[in-house]
Amino acid sequence: MIEVREDWCKGCNICIDRCPVDALEESDILNRRGIRPPKLKEKNDCNFCRLCELICPDLAITVFPDEKEKKPVKKTLLTPVGGKTK
Template sequence: MIEIDEELCKGCGICVDFCPLKVFETSDKINSRGYYPPLPVKEKDCVGCRLCELLCPEFSIIIINE
């Protein structure tokens, strides 16, 4: 499962562009610093490859594999 700390996000969009299964979409709500964090719209598709977790420059995404 995908946990996003929206307050750490800077809205660079790397997770949105590079997820192999296109799980993320950019949210239309801004966080307290004015960035658009990602939204895991297709979380059911996630296979837990952890690419987004490692590519995130801000430690904003944590993947938990049960």
């Protein structure tokens, strides 16, 4: 599940372009600036890699791992440096 702060999004669509599993698309609603913020596709392979969250220039996207839906995916990196702390 992703959450987008619609009034912060400027519509650069980098998240859609960079998504490794192509899970995002433009939504139908227009925000205050007149652009269409991203949303998850209805059928998607999102594995919560959090690239869109880390790469968003306006810090508008937040990714929450879905607790209910169990998908057969590899364990993903949930911390930006791969969970390794010195």
